[in-house]
Amino acid sequence: MNDARQQEETLFDAARKLTDPVQRKAFLDAACADNPELRRRLQVLLSAEPDADKFFEESGAALNAPGDAAESPAERAEQGDTVRVTLPPEEQPGARIGHYKLREKLGEGGCGVVYVAEQEEPVRRRVALKVVKLGMDTRQVVARFEAERQALAMMDHPNIAKVLDAGTTENGRPFFVMELVRGVRITDYCDQNHLDTNERLELFIQVCNAVQHAHQKGIIHRDLKPSNILVTLHDGVPVPKVIDFGIAKATQGRLTDGTVYTELHQFIGTPAYMSPEQAEMSGLDIDTRSDIYSLGVLLYELLTGDTPFDAKDLLKQGLDGIRRTIREIEPPRPSTRLATLTDAQRTTVAKARSTDSVKLGSQLRGDLDWVVMKCLEKNRSRRYETANGLAMDLSRFLHNEPVVARPPSSVYRLEKLIRRNKLVFAAGTIVVLTLIVGLGIATWSLFREQRARREADLRRQEADKARADEQQQRFRAESEELRARRFAYASDMTVVQQALTANNLGRAREVLERNRPTSGQTDLRGWEWRYLWQRCRGDSLFTLHKQPDSVMMVAFADNGKAVIFRDVFGVVRLWDPITRQQLIDLAGFGQGRALAVSHDGTLLAYGSTNASRRPVVELWNVTTKNSVAQFQTGGFPVSLAFGPEGKTLAVYATDRMVRIWDLEAQQVIKRIPAQESGGHQGAVALSADGVWLAVGELNGEIRLFNLNTRQQSSGFRIRIFRQDDSDLGRPNRRSRRHSRRARLVGRLACIWTRRQDLSQCEWRSDDPLLGCH
Incomplete structure (x- = not known):
């Protein structure tokens, strides 16, 4: 068969599938625009x-x-x-194809028929069997049928119908067997069950995950629409299934050894869901971002009840009109489309989403508008790169997090405006440039002579002034430098005195060293410098380690044989204070304050992440320097506390949950929810007898739990005391905001703050004024 004959059969096969006369005529007009004779032959064949x-x-x-x-x-x-x-004859219910008995006809497409069949061996089950229609088994159709079969066989995802078997009938027509999906279109399911916006988005995210799986397998669907996404129920839970990979395309390699060739001007896909590059019908290759556009149309329809471009209006425009609309016209945003509906239409759409029209409009306006419009960008480089990226952005919206999609910049809007009005902007630009050039030349000529005279005078004056200023500035600079050094020297001596008072010898030596004069400088050091230097030279004090990053936690372990500290990046280091050598370096990730040592100093617990980047608590034996256990938590650990004898561990995590772990059984024995205000700044502490648990919250509140009764103790009134025991009253908002750690001993709880004028906060059960009421 020559190429002309094959092209004629392919176009005839595609045209006979279009039952709508208007759509069929538009297709023939576009496909045969340069070949009237081919157009006439096809019309004769279709009429006959x-x-x-x-x-x-x-x-x-x-x-x-x-x-x-x-x-x-x-x-x-x-x-x-x-x-x-x-x-x-065509297979009828009751007929057999291989090991399958046909039960009923489920549906019929352009080149294939789908039956509900019963597999009889080796297992009995209901399946869907798709076979090429009689008279449609041309080389092109069989190749596309084989491509669909191979595409489905390559994928294994819960939201994509699975291929179970394949073969040929007795008369040589290929068929394949796949999972039976008894469901309804995703748009019909959402409307019939009155799913709200969030529920629709959660269902749509599953569809995105299925499309992402197909893309990872190198498959582009090219015909994503509601009829190809069915929703079925598994144990009462809705599960979307992506079906019909009949026009799927491989991004790498080939799906089949047969010829699956899309003609240069072949119109493949459904117009309302077709991407601009599909409508272009040019040499531009179709990639996975074409499916992103179709997903955007589906999301638009799920949110507003209609597609960006009405399918009936598109068909009335003919093929050229369809292509121009999809390629050039910007669709309205979902919130704008909703606003253009009549009151009755808006009420119907909102009722199907279990809300009212006002709330629905506010839900769509903003983030959802930008997410949808990012999918529908004409320029595919501005769309989401992957279906997973779209799913993640919708997940961010559901979790009230900032979405990646943002309104287009002013430059981008101007660019789009210029492209729509090229002639007007070109003419206006020429006129403006002409005026600017003419005005510039006239102004330049006018001021040129005056500027030349002024510059000559100014150069003479500047030369004289520069010489005088040079001498004055040199003297002033020397005086200012000496004065600044004297002020800095006096300030540094005060800093050294404060460092010595705080026993920070390293800081004191550092400040004293920088006041040594360099070559050519005046030595400002007096007796006070030498006195302070002698105080910094004690032989019994030393700097164990100079950490370049902030140290968040320090603790002794192993009976003082090890010093443990953790920096702001979560790295845990163990040092021997006697030999001044580092024992071990534990790479970690998480909160710098998530570290605790057991009361006997043998166990170390700190927050980190595992190989899967999930938050965990690492448990180490300090004596043997070995890892003991690893516990996975729901969020990143913020605060840790050991119980008596090191048998229990309290963990406060960023998922606002406090868990009590049994270290011997390696399981959670108690869970205590934190308050909504908790998060990265919570704290926990266990009493020495293991009965009481104190939980510090970001809002300054401290809750007390009896672990035996699992009840919260209430009625405490907090008092803040200075170091001289004078009452400061209730802690203010700033002191509560800086609350970081809580330690509980029996019935006594202390809180350390960053405020210099506060030293402790106590509950006193033995004081009637400050006790429990």
């Missing part, structure tokens, strides 16, 4: 199609007539009669 069906029916009846039973087809040929051949 009903007569051809009638011919085959009458031929079958004539062949089976009693009077002709004695004559063979060869004899009738010798007599000059027409030999009629009966085509094999």
Whole structure:
């Protein structure tokens, strides 16, 4: 078969699938624009199609007539009669194909028929069987059928119908067996069950995950629409299933050894859900971002009840109008489309989403508008790169987090405006540039002479002034430098005194060292410098380690044989204070304050992440320097506290949950929810007898729990005291905001703050004024 014949058969096969006369005419006009003769032949074939069906029916009846039973087809040929051949009948319910018994006809497409079938061996189950229609088994159709079968076989995802078997019928037509999906279109399911916006988005995210899986397998669906996404129920839970990969395309390699060739001007896909590059029908290759556009149309329809461009209006425009609309016209935002509906239409759409029209409009306005419009960008480089990126942005919206999609910049809007009005902007630009150039030349000529005279005078004056200023500035600079050094020296001596008072010898030595004069400088050091230097030279004090980053936690362990500290990046280091050597360096990730040492100093617990980047608590034996256990938590650990004898561990995590772990059984024995205000700044502490648990919150509140009764103690009144025991009253908001740690001993709880004028906060059960009320 030559190429012209194959093209004619392909176009005829595609046109006969279009039952709408308007859509069929638009397709033929576009496909045969440069070949009127081909257009005429196709029109003749399409007009004769009903007569051809009638011919085959009458031929079958004539062949089976009693009077002709004695004559063979060869004899009738010798007599000059027409030999009629009966085509094999279409499979009917009850027929068998291989190990499958057909039960009912489920649906019919352009080139295939889908049946509900029952597999009889090796297992009995209901399946869906798709077979090529009679008379449609051309090389092109069989190749596309095989491509769909191979595409489904490559994928294994809970939201994509699975291929179970494949083969050919007795008359050589290919078929394949896949998972039976009894469901309804995703848009119909959402409307029938009145799913709200968030529920629709959660269902849509599953569809995105399925499309992402297909893209990872190198498959582009190219025909994503509601009828190809069915929702079925698994134990009462809705599960979307992506079906019909009939026009799928591989991004790498080929799906089949057969020829699956899309003609240069072949219109593949459904117009309302078709991306601009699909509508372009040019040499531009189709990639996974074409499916992102179709997903955006589906999301638009789920949110507003209609597609960005009405399908009926598109078909009325003809093929050229469809292509121009999809490529050039910007669709309205979802919130804008909702606002243009009538009151009755808005009420109907909102009722199907279990809300009212005002709330629905506010839900769509903003983030959802930008997410949808990012999917529908004409320029595919501005769309989401992957379906997973779209799903993650919708998840951020559901969790009230900032979305990646943002309104287009002013430059981008201006660029789009210029592209829509090229002639107007070109003419205006020329006029403005002409005026600017003319005005500039005139102004330049006017001021040129005046500027030249002024510059000559100014140069003379500046030269004289520069010489005088040079001498004055040199003297002033020397004086200012000496004065600044004296002020800095006095300030540094005060800093050294404060460092010595705080026993920070390293800081004191550092400040004293920087006051040594360099070559050519005046030595400002007096007796006070030498006195302070002598105080910094004690032999019994030393700097164990100078950490370049902030140290968040320090603790002794192993009976003072090890010093443990953790920096702001979560790295945990163990040092020997006697040998001044580092023992071990534990790489970690998480809150710098998430570190605790057991009361006997043998166990170390700190927050980190595992190989899967999930938050965990690492448990180490300080004596043996070995990892003991690893506990996975729901959020990143913020605060840790050991119980008596190191058998229990309290963990405060960023998921606002306090968990009590049994270290011997390695399991959670108690869970205590934190308050909504908790998060990265909570704290926990266990009493020495293991009965009481104190939980510090970001808002300054401290809750007390009895672990035996699992009840919260209430009625405490907090008092803040200075170091001289004078009452400061209730802690203010700033002191509560800086609350960081809580330690509980028996019935006594202390809180350390960053405020210099506050030293402790106590509950006193033995004081009637400050006790429990």
